[in-house]
Amino acid sequence: LCKVQVNLELGHNAQLREKETSEDFTHDWTVFVRGQQTDEIQHMVEKVVFHLHESYPKPKRGMTEQSNPNMHMTTTFRFTNTVGAKV
Template sequence: MSFQSQNIQVTIEFGHHATFRKKPSAEGYTHDWTVFVRGPEGSKIQHYVEKVVFQLHESFSKPKRVVKDPPYQVSESGYAGFNLPIVIYFRSKEKPKKLSFDYDLFLHADQCTNHVHYEQLTFTNPNEEFRQKLLKACGVSTFVNVCTA
């Protein structure tokens, strides 16, 4: 016996860019940086993303940053890189309602940094409402035959 399962795949970009300051700030900051979550080639992930939470290092004022509208990004200044947990919340009533990622916000001494990481997400048999949201954001639909014993 077999049945068809529908998968919807979307791609998300995580990344950051950092510029090196010619002269450190009074606080000793050597870089200005922006960390982001976005869709590739301008795809509108806000159709299926409710919000993105960036958990900055505890040394920052208000380290938990919640971004509910695009662009999903945070800009700050600093002098060192750190591990930055990112949680993406979906516009879905079904699980998964969120996904967590650990992002390495690294800085290069004396130079600028541009880094992008692509993550492909697969949602299996999403409900019709969420399926439409994924497809609006350039999601790709595939069908898979599933065999049962």
């Protein structure tokens, strides 16, 4: 049995907009997943999916969007399956 511990930082940045959008959005926000400090994660994390409301576009890497301050999102991680691989 092989045990691996991966420390990930899942976070967001949000800034209050000076002026609301026509959709009454009040904030600009960015969500991200990264390794702690300078840790590389691409050899352990194959895929990350942010499950957003259907009204948002489906970005390939990251996204910065406008929204209201109260927003819910789930995140799915798919880790690589490289048993015996050198890292």
